[in-house]
Amino acid sequence: MKAMILAAGRGERLRPLTDTLPKPLVPVLGKPLIVYHIEKLAAVGIVDIVINHAWLGQKLVEALGDGSAFGVKIQYSAETSALETGGGIKQALPMLTEGDTDTPFLVINGDVFIDSLPALHLLDEDALxxxxxxxxxxxxxxxxxxxxxxxxxxxxxxxxxxxxxxxxRPSLFKDCPDGAFALAPLLRSQMAQNRISGAMYRGYWCDVGTVERLQVLENKLSA
Incomplete structure (x- = not known):
C-alpha cells in the first residue's frame, strides 16, 4: 500500500510559526509534525509515500529529502497554488496508483497528530x-x-x-476535473450511493490547527 500525506495548507491559524515554516514542519517536542507520520508509516511497512506541498514547499523537500533517512521513499507533488484536498490527491494519482489496478491508498492530513495508525484493511468490493x-x-x-x-x-x-x-480507491477520482476542488462534496456524492465505509478511530487524535492546540499536544506528550 502507498500513502499520501497532505502538506499543502498555509496554516494561517498557526502563525507566526507558519510564516517561516510549512505547517507540517512545525515542531512537536522538537520533532517536525510530519515526521511522526512518516515514522508510523515506516513501522507498519508503508514505505512509498507521496507528499504534496505549496506554501514554502521547498523547505519540506530540504528537510525530508528522498525519505531514506526514515527508511522510506518519498515523492513530492508540487502545487503552484494549493489545490485543496481533492485536487491535491487527484494531481498525485500517477504516483499513488499501482499500474492499472484500483488498489486503495492511504491519505493522512499533515496537520493532525495520532499516537498510532488505525488498523488498515482491504476495502469492501463496493466501497470507494x-x-x-x-x-x-x-x-x-x-x-x-x-x-x-x-x-x-x-x-x-x-x-x-x-x-x-x-x-x-483511485477510481473515486476518475471523473474529477484537474485543478482545485474539495474532497467533501465528492465523498458526499458517494455516500448517497452507499459506497463510503467507515469506523471510529480509537487512538489519541489532535488537530494541531492553532498554537494553543499545539501547546496542549506538547503538554500531553511530555506528561
Whole structure:
C-alpha cells in the first residue's frame, strides 16, 4: 500500500510559526509534525509515500529529502497554488496508483497528530473509500458525518468529525476535473450511493490547527 500525506495548507491559524515554516514542519517536542507520520508509516511497512506541498514547499523537500533517512521513499507533488484536498490527491494519482489496478491508498492530513495508525484493511468490493471518524473536538462540536453499520452517511444527528485519515480507491477520482476542488462534496456524492465505509478511530487524535492546540499536544506528550 502507498500513502499520501497532505502538506499543502498555509496554516494561517498557526502563525507566526507558519510564516517561516510549512505547517507540517512545525515542531512537536522538537520533532517536525510530519515526521511522526512518516515514522508510523515506516513501522507498519508503508514505505512509498507521496507528499504534496505549496506554501514554502521547498523547505519540506530540504528537510525530508528522498525519505531514506526514515527508511522510506518519498515523492513530492508540487502545487503552484494549493489545490485543496481533492485536487491535491487527484494531481498525485500517477504516483499513488499501482499500474492499472484500483488498489486503495492511504491519505493522512499533515496537520493532525495520532499516537498510532488505525488498523488498515482491504476495502469492501463496493466501497470507494473508508473514513476514520473521531468524537467531536471542542473546536468542531457539530461534526461532519454519521456512522452506522460500518457506513458513513450524511445526517442531522449523532455526527462525528472526520479525522483526516482515509483509504481511497483511485477510481473515486476518475471523473474529477484537474485543478482545485474539495474532497467533501465528492465523498458526499458517494455516500448517497452507499459506497463510503467507515469506523471510529480509537487512538489519541489532535488537530494541531492553532498554537494553543499545539501547546496542549506538547503538554500531553511530555506528561
Amino acid at each position: 473509500a473508508h473514513l476514520w471518524l473521531v468524537p467531536n473536538p471542542v473546536q468542531h462540536p457539530n461534526g461532519d458525518f454519521c456512522l452506522a453499520n460500518a457506513k458513513v452517511f450524511e445526517g442531522d444527528e449523532d455526527k462525528f468529525t472526520f479525522s483526516g485519515i482515509g483509504l481511497y
